[in-house]
Amino acid sequence: MGEFLHYFPQALSFANMVALIFGVIGGLILGATPGLSPTMAVALLVPFTFHMDATTGLVLLGAVYTATVAGGAISAILIKIPGAPANIATLLDGYPMAEQGKAQTALYICFISSLVGGLFGMLVMILFTPPLARVAIQFGAPEMFWIALFGITIMAGLSSGSIAKGLIAGMFGVLISTIGYSPILGVPRFVFHDTLIGGVAIVPALIGLFAIPQVFSMGEKLGITYSRPEYKPERGILLKTLVANLKMVKALGIGSVVGTIIGAIPGAGGQVAGLIAYDQTRKFDKAPESFGKGKPEGVAVSESANNAMVGPSLIPLLTLGVPGSPTAAVLLGGLLIHGLFPGPDLFLKHPEVTYTFIGSLVLAQIAMCVFGILLSRYSYMVMSVSNLYMVAAVTVLAVYGTYSVQNSFDDVIIMFSLGTIMYIGSKFGFSSAPVVLGVVLGPIAEDNFLKGKMIADATVGIWRYFFTGTANVIIILLCIGSVAYSIYGEVKLHKKLKKREEGL
Amino acid sequence: MINRDTAVSLVVLAGTVALYLTLSMFHPGAVIFIRVIVIIIGLLALLLLAQSILLKHGIKGSGTAQVPAETEKVSVSKKPHFAWKPVLLIFGAILVYFFVMEQLGFYVSAFLYFVGVVFLLDWRGLTPKKGFMRIGIAFVFTALVYLLFSVILLVQTPRGLLL
Numbered sequence: 001m002g003e004f005l006h007y008f009p010q011a012l013s014f015a016n017m018v019a020l021i022f023g024v025i026g027g028l029i030l031g032a033t034p035g036l037s038p039t040m041a042v043a044l045l046v047p048f049t050f051h052m053d054a055t056t057g058l059v060l061l062g063a064v065y066t067a068t069v070a071g072g073a074i075s076a077i078l079i080k081i082p083g084a085p086a087n088i089a090t091l092l093d094g095y096p097m098a099e100q101g102k103a104q105t106a107l108y109i110c111f112i113s114s115l116v117g118g119l120f121g122m123l124v125m126i127l128f129t130p131p132l133a134r135v136a137i138q139f140g141a142p143e144m145f146w147i148a149l150f151g152i153t154i155m156a157g158l159s160s161g162s163i164a165k166g167l168i169a170g171m172f173g174v175l176i177s178t179i180g181y182s183p184i185l186g187v188p189r190f191v192f193h194d195t196l197i198g199g200v201a202i203v204p205a206l207i208g209l210f211a212i213p214q215v216f217s218m219g220e221k222l223g224i225t226y227s228r229p230e231y232k233p234e235r236g237i238l239l240k241t242l243v244a245n246l247k248m249v250k251a252l253g254i255g256s257v258v259g260t261i262i263g264a265i266p267g268a269g270g271q272v273a274g275l276i277a278y279d280q281t282r283k284f285d286k287a288p289e290s291f292g293k294g295k296p297e298g299v300a301v302s303e304s305a306n307n308a309m310v311g312p313s314l315i316p317l318l319t320l321g322v323p324g325s326p327t328a329a330v331l332l333g334g335l336l337i338h339g340l341f342p343g344p345d346l347f348l349k350h351p352e353v354t355y356t357f358i359g360s361l362v363l364a365q366i367a368m369c370v371f372g373i374l375l376s377r378y379s380y381m382v383m384s385v386s387n388l389y390m391v392a393a394v395t396v397l398a399v400y401g402t403y404s405v406q407n408s409f410d411d412v413i414i415m416f417s418l419g420t421i422m423y424i425g426s427k428f429g430f431s432s433a434p435v436v437l438g439v440v441l442g443p444i445a446e447d448n449f450l451k452g453k454m455i456a457d458a459t460v461g462i463w464r465y466f467f468t469g470t471a472n473v474i475i476i477l478l479c480i481g482s483v484a485y486s487i488y489g490e491v492k493l494h495k496k497l498k499k500r501e502e503g504l
Numbered sequence: 505m506i507n508r509d510t511a512v513s514l515v516v517l518a519g520t521v522a523l524y525l526t527l528s529m530f531h532p533g534a535v536i537f538i539r540v541i542v543i544i545i546g547l548l549a550l551l552l553l554a555q556s557i558l559l560k561h562g563i564k565g566s567g568t569a570q571v572p573a574e575t576e577k578v579s580v581s582k583k584p585h586f587a588w589k590p591v592l593l594i595f596g597a598i599l600v601y602f603f604v605m606e607q608l609g610f611y612v613s614a615f616l617y618f619v620g621v622v623f624l625l626d627w628r629g630l631t632p633k634k635g636f637m638r639i640g641i642a643f644v645f646t647a648l649v650y651l652l653f654s655v656i657l658l659v660q661t662p663r664g665l666l667l
Binding site (some may be wrong): 048051162164165167168171172174175178182184185187189215216219220222388389391392393395396397399400403404407409412413416420423428429445446449450453490491494 | 509530531533534536537542544549552587590594595598606617618622645649
């Protein structure tokens with residue numbers, strides 16, 4: 001806490017505040033735009049932060065991350081399409097409120113509750129991150145190797161319906177990361193064309209894997225038109241809503257606590273936080289049947305939960321280098337292009353960057369609420385942007401962003417090739433997030449594997465070096481648990497489907 | 505007829521075997537880690553094959569954004585369908601964009617790509633007013649990108665004969 005307070009004023013510098021406000025407004029707009037995922041929005045911004053000071057760049061990415069989660073509630077409430085998976089629970093009561101002519105109240109509740117949950121989650125993050133980082137500093141090559149694999153297993157389970165496909169995608173990402181020169185011997189591998197001499201950099205991979213498949217899939221859905229949202233602005237309801245919202249102590253409390261706990265578990269995901277918190281509040285309510293019919297508490301609990309998970313979801317990223325969500329994986333890319341390696345070193349070698357980033361996330365929560373309320377009356381305009389323009393605009397930004405990092409047209413070719421392969425893969429049930437994580441964590445896994453192998457060969461042997469020791473055993477068990485849990489879920493789903501089929 | 509996942513697992517398995525054989529072309533020390541990864545992928549392909557045979561139901565994404573089907577019916581006036589034609593058009597337009605970018609420079613080619621895509625993908629019922637509006641939007645977008653990145657952030661862009 002002491003370090004946080006020491007570095008907090010740096011988050012208030014002019015450049016950081018400009019980045020923060022720009023990021024929050026942009027994030028709210030991108031989050032509210034149907035068809036644009038928050039992960040893709042942050043991925044498109046990563047290369048532009050390369051030209052900024054590392055701290056300012058991270059402030060911008062953090063602000064966009066925070067605001068896209070809340071911005072996704074706008075489309076959930078107004079047109080019943082959640083802008084992000086985290087906003088699924090919000091539409092259950094948010095949309096009925098809009099149908100009843102209370103869209104403005106629902107949006108105000110959404111932003112105020114997001115602020116309450118978000119600040120609670122940030123407080124937990126500030127208290128728990130440094131002690132965890134101190135534990136992680138004890139880790140050597142074998143632990144870091146297992147942690148990299150753990151990150152891939154988490155994302156494999158989170159992003160794909162099939163754990164086998166998720167893991168294949170993750171390992172494919174690791175293979176992509178091995179293109180280029182071998183880290184220890186300096187021998188070229190898979191360099192079948194000059195374009196691949198430098199290997200696959202993080203930015204082309206991030207943008208290609210997240211943005212290009214989305215461009216193609218937006219192209220598929222050109223015929224979709226969204227119904228015009230109901231929004232009747234009223235004067236003087238902000239104060240009334242604020243007072244009523246703050247009285248929803250139970251909903252805000254359950255949302256904040258559930259969101260924080262789930263956010264800290266790598267891979268659990270925001271949509272789970274919102275839905276679990278919503279379900280618990282309904283169970284504890286005196287009139288559970290009123291949920292789903294436009295109950296303000298339903299919006300409050302969902303939004304406080306999904307914003308409470310923003311801070312804690314970054315704990316595994318900042319302490320271990322393991323992103324807990326696809327967007328956190330993109331933020332990891334943002335750290336790496338500035339030469340910042342997440343993990344304990346981040347707090348020791350770059351405390352000014354790390355603590356300023358954390359401080360800016362707190363400010364971003366406040367800015368998100370203020371600008372969300374101010375801009376909510378114009379939010380319906382975002383819903384009317386056609387996919388036609390989004391296809392063109394996202395492609396241009398993807399090309400521009402990829403080129404600008406190394407001024408390399410080869411990177412643009414790599415970005416587009418990876419994106420096209422990923423789009424084809426998505427048609428067969430493979431998703432982008434594990435591949436990205438494989439590309440990002442692959443070099444960490446390979447470096448630590450090779451270092452560990454050399455030490456092991458010279459000392460106790462591979463088995464004892466990699467498979468014994470408390471930390472190794474715990475992380476290996478976590479990897480196995482993560483895979484086993486996903487397989488259990490698949491088998492359970494299969495049985496459910498079979499039972500349903502037999503019932504027909 | 506074989507299940508889709510069975511076909512995917514067989515393709516991955518064949519790819520893994522081919523890749524494993526290719527590794528002998530490289531220095532053994534440089535590909536030791538890759539060899540481990542390839543073996544893991546092979547084992548995963550076998551797991552997928554077993555799953556596709558034992559669990560015949562297609563398992564849809566459990567962790568991704570699953571919007572309930574009834575949700576979309578209310579606010580979406582037309583059901584999404586899989587359309588190859590626009591995807592191929594976009595793919596072709598991007599290839600032309602890359603080719604033109606090196607000749608004409610980033611901004612001119614970006615403007616032409618924007619205009620080309622919005623006209624190619626939706627030309628039915630096009631009126632002169634709509635056409636001018638689309639060109640105007642493409643111009644404003646390109647100008648904003650130029651202003652923000654080349655004037656304010658001073659980022660270098662691909663240069664051609666033109667801007």
